[in-house]
Amino acid sequence: MAKVKEIHVECTYLKSLPNYENVKVGASATLIIEEGDKINQIYDKAWDMVGAEIASQLAQFGGKK
Template sequence: MPKVTEVYVEATFTKSLPNYQNYKPTAGVRMTPSKDESTDEVFAYGWGVVHDQIAEQLKAFDDKPQSGTTKGLGK
């Protein structure tokens, strides 16, 4: 089996906005597994990081106004 020297995880989420617009946040992470980590462990960690980042980017579109921002991309 080949030795895995790098793991890359990326996700994009499409959120439909009013007026037929879309917002597509993307998050990705590139990691190098240590000797004691399995590839599956590194992928699982990477997916967790990507999920958290996408969720953070989508907070701007919650129904509740965020402190210092308005709903959507504006400040």
């Protein structure tokens, strides 16, 4: 049976700005699976990391952090 060696998650978000322009922000993370890791917990960690980075980028354009 094949083993999962790494997990990659990626997210992009398109935000409309008040001046009728748009900004597209994005973030991704690749995490290596180690012996004894639970895959669902690694996915959760990866999405938390990516979500926090997207929020940080949006805050620079007046979005909520």
